[in-house]
Amino acid sequence: MATLAVLAACYLPSIRNARRPRKVTHRVALAALMVVAAHLWHSHRIHVHGEAPAHPHHVTIHGTIASSKTYSWRSEAVIDVSEIESTAPINAPLRLITTSTSPFPANGSPITLEGTLTSPAAARNPGEFDHRTFLRSRGIRAELLVPHHLRNLHPTTPKPPSWRDHTKDLVLHGNPQSPAAAVVRATLLGDRSSLTPDQLTTFRHAGVFHLFAVSGLHVGLLGVLVTTAARLLKAPLKLSLILAPPAMFIYALAVGSPPSAMRAAWMGTIGITIFLIDRKVRVTNLICIAALLLLINDSYLLFQPAFQFSFSALLGLVIVGSSLYQKLDSTLDHDPFIPKRLLTRTQRATTVTSKFLAGNACASLGAIAATAPFSIHYFNLVTPASIVGNLLLWPLTLAIISCGLATVLASIAHLHFIAAGLTSLNLMLGGLAERVATQCAQLPGGSLTITHDPPETARLTIYDLDDAACSTLLELPDQRPLAVGSGRTDMWRYTIQRHLTQISHNTPANWIVHHDSVTHNGYALTHPAKPDGSTTYVSEASTIAQLTLPDAHPLARGHHIPLTPNTSLEILFPPAGFSAARQDDRQLITRVHCGNWRILLLDAAGFLPCATVLAHAPETLRADIVVGGWPNHDVPLTSALLHYIKPKAIILRSPPISIPHARQRKLNQLLEQSGATIIRLRDHGAAIIEIDGQSLRVTGHVSGHHWEFNQSADASDRSSSPYPATAVQNQ
Incomplete structure (x- = not known):
């Protein structure tokens, strides 16, 4: 019910311009039907009607691998169970998670495992990550503990390195390990595993932690670069635009398909499609359609912080930020009765600069206002310093992304000396970005901690x-x-x-x-x-x-x-x-x-x-x-x-x-x-x-x-x- 209510509310802004109430009714009914169908289909697909036993039981399960991930020393797999052999009555089908010391077979492969079936452990300490709630948000209701002597007995062949792994190696030539390299990887790929706790704290208090989430800034820049390159090669405009969506989706898949990147890819694709058929593009419509497409595939994304931050920030930027900028835009222009060609270069530069600064400030204020409830809930933090941080770090982020993409192309073309030079440049930009974030985090009043009531005793x-x-x-x-x-x-x-x-x-x-x-x-x-x-x-x-x-x-x-x-x-x-x-x-x-x-x-x-x-x-x-x-x-x-x-x-x-x-x-x-x-x-x-x-x-x-x-x-x-x-x- 929460999913239906929130999605219906998200879709309402797109119907406010409908001329007839009949169209409004039809659109609301269509949105509700789409949401109901998406949630029911997704719930059936992941078998959420199965439950783990109240007490651990020794079982033998038969099922198929829904997804798997390999880490440095272990592999993790989500298995859709179709049959359970146990002395206790346990309902199937059921979705569970398990780990192994060796890689699992490919997705969709049948698998049989023996172990102890138990419910995922809840958070045992205040403030601790709640593993049970996280797994339930993915439809996983049980965990299979496989004995060590059985963990590497399932039939499998080692997986070759994926194209995602090759892409990550190409971003920085020579795979350097340094604090600046960690910042570059986080900016380009959203990979924050190499960042130190001090770096995470610095960027969070500077209010620019969203730069580490691959989103519209990254995906949109890639689309613009692809379109511009095609136009430089004398390709027609429509063909240049058609080449952008595949590139955006490849980039989103290469970084692990986070909700922000998939949202940007879907919005870019739908916006280009609407432009090609000569229709008017409404940003609120694009946001709602992208949300529906993502939630059709996984309706539990609605309760994930990445989804909440991504869409709330975008809605705040479009609705609040654009409204503020419209009120400031007229005040930043020179006398409207003076033609622009009569303005001096200094006056034109002043106007462009002031509008750029005002646009960034309004966008930051809109994003802060929209994401503040989630930031307070998850981090007890509000960061006014992001207004300054975004203004200074967005150009650096664009430079890091452009340089990283150029490094990938140079590595593919075996131009290693160029790739090495671009990598050095990117490391310098990453170090500069960290220094700027450090200064922004130290601004007086830059990060405001929302304090809870202290204990009375x-x-x-x-x-x-x-x-x-x-x-x-x-x-x-x-x-x-x-x-x-x-x-x-x-x-x-x-x-x-x-x-x-x-x-x-x-x-x-x-x-x-x-x-x-x-x-x-x-x-x-x-x-x-x-x-x-x-x-x-x-x-x-x-x-x-x-x-x-x-x-x-x-x-x-x-x-x-x-x-x-x-x-x-x-x-x-x-x-x-x-x-x-x-x-x-x-x-x-x-x-x-x-x-x-x-x-x-x-x-x-x-x-x-x-x-x-x-x-x-x-x-x-x-x-x-x-x-x-x-x-x-x-x-x-x-x-x-x-x-x-x-x-x-x-x-x-x-x-x-x-x-x-x-x-x-x-x-x-x-x-x-x-x-x-x-x-x-x-x-x-x-x-x-x-x-x-x-x-x-x-x-x-x-x-x-x-x-x-x-x-x-x-x-x-x-x-x-x-x-x-x-x-x-x-x-």
Whole structure:
């Protein structure tokens, strides 16, 4: 229904000039019928009526390959399943996705696979990419996990390099690897995989990130170049125009058929066709027809950000931008009673320049106004700097595209010395574009972050990361958050940093680096301390982190980090000058004090840190909530530790695959005797702790379950421990 409503609204501007109501009724009815037919046909084609089982099941599936993609170390395929062999009743047909270590056969080939059929995993942390929702937007409702020893047994032959791969190699002669080359590839092909996070942030805050989306600017320039070349060769006008659509579609297919490029190709083709049959071209009609043609092939594109940004920007440019320019155009002309041939060269140049600047500013304002809702929703960002950025970078983008196309032609003609020279020129233009974007991003007020309401109380997010990595984010009213640990680089980039962006913080004010962050090749090794006034702390037990971040403040037992008058962070381990060989023994143990509440962060601390804390001051270990991880060799909690902590709840991070089942069973027995509420991140996703005065609430991000705790039951209510004192002494 949402698809029908939005598409009908998109088609209404094209019928406002109809002279008779009957024509209006006919056009609305035709648009509705086209949308209904497109959605029903697409839904039937991708078999959206199939669903994955509620629990994983071992199955054997028979089907055909709908599409496949090969990456550097794996291949991914979307399979339309026609038959499922399983002991459980599972409906077919069904569309699913699977991966393999070897390439899949060609599209349309029959395939039989054996594995575990399961539902795609949802986002387990706030701000994390929601893989399940993304797959459902493509009609994929299940995932097949194929065992490693069966992944390369399906019959296949290696695929030869495609013409798309050859085209990507021809764009830059010699395939150079540099930051400027990454900018050129992103501009020409929309390939942003080589861009660094800093480059992505720079272009996004400069408001020119759309230049990396192959759209009408790229496709239209190619059409103009093809038409101009044909005219220079004395070809008739109509023949020159007929040659443009095939070139535009080849370009759109070569860059992976993104919605913006296909939209531009369809609009160019339809516009040229209408011009050739001597009909009047209405841009709004072209936009609506292009949208319908794309959605007929895939109606789920309507919910993809690329489709939303592309069409909203174009509608804003055509409707809002053109309206603004029409109001300014008359004011930019000289006296209308003076013939233009009587104007001096300076007056004519001034008029042309002012109209060019006004046109660019109006187009940018229209695009900003139309895409602002989507930009706020996805990035919490509005970028007025794009008015200046577009004015300066559009000419550079045109030069990069023209130079890239010339490089491709020179490489095809085996003129390698010319291709090498054009590549050098393009790299220079790419570096210049990055410098201009950097200056635009640094303009005062150039990027406005839409801030969410800060939490009224303290909030802790216990992330559920892979491989037993540990990270916790502490948010406080009117302050930027405190990050304790970061996990691996990919975990920081794709989980924690996205969450920080979602709550309108690009970097935390305070950041604690402990051994876990460094041994997992984490954020500390690739991103030094930011020069934005933030404070970085490092555990004294991590020699690597201290060498990597020499300006960081060392942390040892007894240190307190004051955050607010009622909130602070206490360091319990390691003691000053501590050193150990095992990773389990170098973990950081901290405790958050928030009012009368205490939250103990053990993370992946092993036996030695826990024993050291117990030997130093066991009576100070009292905590209401304890967060435990999984050491590599030890059990995360001990009976002696729980005897002194007396927790109301225990939050246990997800165990990695390498943890033996015997150790998990031993821990389960220990937890059953504790009498505390057990919250497992494996079952509930990230745990979000909200503290409001005398009450504390824990919520599971995935399950939505919540647990309430009240401070009225003080420590004296838990003075009795299920563990005898002799057991404590023996431990």
